Amino acid sequence: MHSVIEQVTQRIEARSSQERQRYLERMQKARHKGPHRGALSCGNLAHGFAACGKDDKGNLRSLTRANIGIITSYNDMLSAHQPYENYPEQLKQAIREVGSVAQVAGGVPAMCDGVTQGQPGMELSLLSRDVIAMAAAVGLSHNMFDGGLILGICDKIVPGLLIAALSFGHLPFVFVPAGPMPSGITNKEKARVRELYAEGKVSKAELLDAEAASYHSAGTCTFYGTANSNQLVVEMMGLQLPGSSFVHPGTPLRQALTRVAGQQVTRITELSSDYTPIAEIVNAKSIVNGIVGLLATGGSTNHTMHLIAVARAAGYLVNWDDFTDLSAVTPLVTRIYPNGDADINHFQRAGGMAYLVHTLLEAGLLHDDVKTVAGDGLTRYTKRPELQGDKVVWLDGPTESLDESVLRSARTPFSDHGGLAVLSGNLGRAVMKTSAIPEGTESITAPAVVLSSQHELDRAFQAGELNKDCVVVVRFQGPKAIGMPELHKLTPPLGVLQKRGYKVALVTDGRMSGASGKVPAAIHVTPEAVDGGLIAKVQDGDLIKLDAENGILSILVDEKTLAQREAATIDLTDSHEGMGRELFASLRSQFSGAESGACSLFDK
Known part of the structure; x- marks a missing residue:
């Protein structure tokens, strides 16, 4: 062993x-x-x-x-x-x-x-x-x-x-x-069409055709x-x-x-x-x-x-x-x-x-x-x-790979590590999937753009407000806040910004899809915003540092300034009612933090 x-x-x-x-x-x-x-x-x-x-x-x-x-x-x-x-x-x-x-x-x-x-x-x-x-x-x-x-x-x-x-x-x-x-159309082609749709370059019908050819x-x-x-x-x-x-x-x-x-x-x-x-x-x-x-x-x-x-x-x-x-x-x-x-x-x-x-x-x-x-x-x-x-x-079974572009020996891997980093710092703890991000994007320090939902990000992207180096902070998405949904809508616009040459990253107390990929993303930030997390005090323009190689997730603002800031709050009523969500209030309140499994079933 x-x-x-x-x-x-x-x-x-x-x-x-x-x-x-x-x-x-x-x-x-x-x-x-x-x-x-x-x-x-x-x-x-x-x-x-x-x-x-x-x-x-x-x-x-x-x-x-x-x-x-x-x-x-x-x-x-x-x-x-x-x-x-x-x-x-x-x-x-x-x-x-x-x-x-x-x-x-x-x-x-x-x-x-x-x-x-x-x-x-x-x-x-x-x-x-x-x-x-x-x-x-x-x-x-x-x-x-x-x-x-x-x-x-x-x-x-x-x-x-x-x-x-x-x-x-x-x-x-x-x-x-x-x-x-x-297999349907390639996942790469599906992602390409999604990004084109985010930019308004293909129609909704063309997007649906691509999705239907993938999930078929x-x-x-x-x-x-x-x-x-x-x-x-x-x-x-x-x-x-x-x-x-x-x-x-x-x-x-x-x-x-x-x-x-x-x-x-x-x-x-x-x-x-x-x-x-x-x-x-x-x-x-x-x-x-x-x-x-x-x-x-x-x-x-x-x-x-x-x-x-x-x-x-x-x-x-x-x-x-x-x-x-x-x-x-x-x-x-x-x-x-x-x-x-x-x-x-x-x-x-x-x-x-x-x-x-x-x-x-x-x-x-x-x-x-x-x-x-x-x-x-x-x-x-x-x-x-x-x-x-x-x-x-x-x-x-085989003792050699039948296609080394897909599956390799542990002796000759694609990478010598498993592509998962845990980040820690004054913003808390988070995980980051590094196996799919482009080389050279493992570390970024850039001003924060603070949002409270993936829908806000979409509007900011369409308005051209994100055409710059930035760390997008999407908060109030954690388990106790709104049940920690996957923030799938973030992926296409952030991918487009990355292709345009901007250095972009994501910090969130929510989740990304199990298929999250090329954009550096510090996810599952704990403690979350509604549970005393410092992410609730981040303001637009604050410098945020993500460093997967050294395991760092920090806001570069002095402690005195942070101590004097009030934590942001938002009205989450719209995420607690409708579509049956009101029935789950007791479970949501019992959720543990992400590093404890985001689970309501066990004693804290």
Whole structure:
């Protein structure tokens, strides 16, 4: 093992020892000898199987067969989740064939950040992660189940489902993906058209044509944003079958993998000889493996919050220092948009997960001695699935990249670090994704332009007020303020300014898209403006320094002047009402800061 990987893992374990012990004690208390439904009264159990068919009802009455709970985030508005429509029946049939039973335990909401970008609904996006966790917990709370199958892919959905599964950590869970859509127009071309539209050089109809050619069928969007980062991280943590993340929907291999996933969870329940609860899979080593996988591929910055919340659900305390120390020694081995021109399908053809795990294990950057849903050892994930007849077999994956413009060995990476910097200074703490920004833009000192929404920035851009070197400060966007929406509308105009030759950067207590890229952006600033953060005292013209190489985020104004300033305030009523947002006031008020996972589910 690389010494820093080992040190960070041990640091997390030491920091979390008491919290982890309490978690494991809770999970031990929740265990039950024999089928969990054996603890139910006759009336409870009769309710639980009343709607089942004769054979399933008989198996559930017998108290000798496993019952698997399916949690689904299906809806047919999300392209990534539309393929899940028929999964429950496929899984039930596969599980019947091995003598067990499956029931849909519950459904959870699943919103599409692509639909809500720049809209009021986006202010519910991060909140939805915690709602999903609670909704999944309600479904699993019937105590009918000996294991679970989790159907989810996109942004906040997988982290929420994973938090819920860890609350039932005495049970085994297998996550079941659905795969990406085929490639459409290139992400680079889509971004080009967006920038032209921001400048008024193409029509709205032309923009819609480009967007529709990119997002064109069922499956996950093909850029490397949060959805595909979710799939990669969950597989790296051993919670999905090896090589299952990026197989297209509707293909014979995809259908066969779904079948195997359903049957595999029955093999690792407490009724089997290979009991493997999720509490034993998700430990400090597998969490570090997930972070390393994220960093090695330039994945979504949203996981600097999600993985912290997930770790907390398993009894681990992870912080941004862990991310930055791991980033410093993790090579960047992929170029997937927005860190390159390729999409996730190109990554899959270049060797995909099998080669990625192989090269990171070979470099001593991953823990191999972990449990997974496929058995002991992460080495299992260097194999790739293939269909032989109607049976899935796992063959040795490639030991060399099949396309070095997309995926490289850890020995010859695109960069010797993982492209994530943590910035600290008098403005607070923030994260910055450096893997996609142009060389020479890692450091900037420029006057502030202070705004309170992404819509204000758009108006300033259209008015020509940003045609200068500047650090755009967009505040009152944090979790407690308005739910921390992704500020996707900032990307095209800031990209245009950068192309015009201006030195521009962004500082915000909000989030950028999981696909944020070429503009230097200090995001997730904590403490946020409404929670005592100095960002609330920044004024137009103040010099702001961002320095990713040295980890600096500072306002270059003397302390006496800052102490005398009143913190700005704004009326946030418009972001707290309408589109259902008034229903989430209590959750919003309970949000922790970004470095604590921006989560409302745990004690502060």
